[in-house]
Amino acid sequence: MTKTYVVAGAGFKGFCDCLELLKQPDCKVYMVDPAPFFGGVIYSSEVHGFNVDKGVHVFDSIPVDLADVITEIMGGAVKEIDFVSESAFNGKVTQGYSLPDLSSMDDCNIKDAITAELVKLASEDHSNDHFRTLRELFDGRYGKTAGSIFSKIFENIYHVEPNELEAKALSQTSMGRMKHLSDEEMLVLKSHSWLDTVLAARRKSLKVKVDDFVSIYPDTGEAMRGWCERTTQWLQKKGVELCLGESVVKITENSGKAVVKTTKREICADKVIWANDNVKALSSAMGFECDLSDYQHRTSLVLMTMITEADKIKDFTYLQNFDPEAVNYRIASAGIFSGQVKEDGTSFITCECPVELNSEDWNNAEALAGRAWQECKHLGIVSQDATLVHLDIAKIPVAFKLPKLGYSEQLDKFRDDVSLRSKNVLFRDVTPFYRREIYLDSLEIGSLL
Ligand SMILES: Cc1cc2nc3c(=O)[nH]c(=O)nc-3n(C[C@H](O)[C@H](O)[C@H](O)COP(=O)(O)OP(=O)(O)OC[C@H]3O[C@@H](n4cnc5c(N)ncnc54)[C@H](O)[C@@H]3O)c2cc1C
Structure with missing residues (x-):
């Protein structure tokens, strides 16, 4: 029997989820997005x-x-x-x-202090490391001296103090590793297994293939727009109905299915895959209020x-x-x-x-x-x-x-509210940020349906 899916969000996340759904032998996919084009933030x-x-x-x-x-x-x-x-x-x-390279600092005393703090951290047990704030994470991974430099860099880019944010904010930054000495000196420190996971050296000096x-x-x-436009056609050829310039207005349950009303049509779907982070729009479509912007x-x-x-x-x-x-x-x-x-x-x-x-x-x-x-x-x-x-x-x-602090707790609560109202609406994980992570996360969608 044909399974019908509504994917809400025509950004890269929606695309990756769609790729997985299309692996099923008999399915019909509708992709709905209020924007008049496919691609989300990628569209040039x-x-x-x-x-x-x-x-x-x-x-x-x-x-x-x-x-x-x-x-x-x-x-x-x-x-x-x-x-x-x-x-x-x-x-x-x-x-x-492409990470902050603190080795360009002139002050050797600071670099020595960073090394001493790292060596001390390396002697400790990190199996139960749990950082509440991003600032705690910087200090716990790189030591207090480098942690405070990373915090300043972070504040200049994002205009917020890292102690106001959850540690997982790190995943949206290019600050997941640290370098403060020459490549050769970093490689010596990296010979310690824990330090290897927090420190960086330039790929070229690693002399091994880092990943596949x-x-x-x-x-x-045509820049990324070329990809967006070709993907639009490719998805249509695969039978995906692209409902662009259309918003989801209401989602209700009927005979075990989700009835999705958009600004232009009504779709009776086996599952709705909410592939965007618009919590406010989803809650409103499901008849309750939630806004996580604070x-x-x-x-x-x-x-x-x-x-x-x-x-x-x-x-x-x-x-x-x-x-x-x-x-x-x-x-x-x-x-x-x-x-x-x-x-x-x-x-x-x-x-x-x-x-x-x-x-x-x-x-x-x-x-x-x-x-x-x-x-x-x-x-x-x-x-x-x-x-x-x-x-x-x-x-x-x-x-x-x-x-910000408290975000994850509120998000879990929202997720519970969604699943209490419908078993057919899947609110996707909004944590994966980079395209690689989004794609890898989508590979799991089969087990979530
Ligand atoms: C400036 C910048 C540069 C980046 N550069 C890179 C990079 O080089 N490499 C990399 O891997 N990652 C990069 N990223 C991360 C990037 O965000 C992701 O890789 C990915 O493109 C995000 O895809 P998405 O689908 O989650 O979000 P988006 O692209 O934002 O798409 C979300 C879609 O959902 C739609 N939507 C919103 N509300 C609703 C609703 N109610 N119903 C239906 N649809 C809705 C939106 O219109 C949008 O089309 C960058 C991010 C930014 C901000």
Whole structure:
């Protein structure tokens, strides 16, 4: 008998869940999303004739199985990205590394203190480590000295103190490992099994294949939008009914099925898979009220697209800036790695600048852009004589949603409320953040249905 599923959310999570459902021999899938396009946050915007992703978006470090599906969807038009990442801290750039590199600090006493604290931590038992706050996690993993530096870096990027957040906020950051010495010295420390899990060295110096994951990017010059549009067609060919520009209004139970009323149709489904984090909309559709926004810290972002001469842009993937005084967080040579150079020789870089909502920088983003452009020159992303031909500023009020203390408890309560009202609505786990984790989490969906 045909099973009918409604997947609410046409972002990457909805896509991965859909992939799993399509493995069933006889099923009909409806994918519902209020946005008029497939892809969620991945969908690129058009800026002065360029396709520009909303920040750095790549299929980075994904399993080969997923890369095969993406390659099939793209008709082979993908390129492997050999990440040329960099990170900046203390005004110094470290090549081939995308975590904070504290080895660029001049003060050897601080580095010695960090090493001594790590060695002491390594002698302790960590089997029952449980950190309530992110600050406790920083201190418990990296020691108090490095923990306090990580906290400052974190505060500058996310505009919240890590002691206000649950430890699991770490999973949305690039701060899951630490490096404070040269690669050779880090490798010596990493020979201890616990330190190996908290410390980092640059991949190149590890001299072994670190994992089997691959990093790819669409190779059609349309940025991630190219993938979104091809995936729309691919899903439709597989029989998925894409209900875009449609919202779920009501979910009720009838004869053991879920009746889903959208703004345009009614679907009688065996299961509803809620593949987005909109708790408010789901509770409202099910006839109760829940809003977890007070339990989330929302970081806003000013995303700048800077159009300049292609030959003045450094040919690399992206840089993460961990300088506590920095304006830019991530800067990408996105126009170059997405293959977009116009006949007039221009291309673009993107700058993600986390800024507090309604702050002076938010309200006067042109002035902020001036500082960001100078920072790009200083970091060598564009050469000193590059011209800012066009500037586009997009303000994203909610870019990251970080769990404040108490969030998980409230989320569990919400989950219970949902399952009390219906056994046919599956509220998906909202914790997996990066695409690899989202995909791996979706592989479990069969056992959850
Ligand atoms: C700036 C930025 C850069 C990132 N870069 C990377 C990266 O390079 N690599 C990586 O692996 N990860 C990256 N991520 C993480 C990224 O969020 C995930 O990888 C993934 O794309 C998120 O997919 P999603 O489906 O969970 O969310 P989204 O893409 O946000 O999709 C959610 C969808 O649900 C829809 N929706 C909302 N309410 C409802 C409703 N009531 N009913 C139905 N649908 C609804 C929305 O319209 C949206 O389409 C980045 C995140 C950000 C914010």
